[in-house]
Amino acid sequence: MTIPAAADRSPAKKNNQKATKGRQKIPIRKIEEKSQLQVTFSKRRKGLFRKATELGLLYGAHVAVIAFSPGGKVFPCGYPDADSVLRRYAGGGGGRGAFWWEEEKVEEMGLEELEEFVGAVEKVRENVMNRITRLHV
Incomplete structure (x- = not known):
């Protein structure tokens, strides 16, 4: 009785195809299905917020990100916090100190x-x- 080699027991498909998609690039396209849209938004939002916070932590940048969900909910994120960054921007980031809608x-x-x-x-x-x-x- 012979034991098959490890390569013969792998779950990968024949012809060098992967069994799963793994971390492949997927094409950017509009998601039509509502439930899938919400799931994708939640995952992407978490990643975006993680990167924004990392930017602030590693490089001392003040960062604010505001995301609106497909359902219309607002999700702010910032470093050190979104409110302070937005107050700083509104108070002097626009040149004359005006709000964006005034300019x-x-x-x-x-x-x-x-x-x-x-x-x-x-x-x-x-x-x-x-x-x-x-x-x-």
Whole structure:
């Protein structure tokens, strides 16, 4: 009785194909399935936040990342913390110390750009109101 060699017992497929995908590059494409979209967002968000924090820890950078989930939830992350980085930016990062929406040249925008701008400002207002509500509770 002979014992098969280790190569003969491996789970890999014949013709040098891998049994699993492992860490292969996958093409970037829009995910249509809602449940898969949420799972992928959660995994990618964790990785993004880990890298942002690592950037701050290793190089002393002040970092803020704000991610909006497919469901509309806000996920802030920052080093040392997102609030302090954003306050610092809003207080002096814009040149005149203005908020980003004050520096937009509304007169030069077309109709489509104006509609997008209104949506962005409304989203900021909604987030501020949600934050105020959470602080009062």
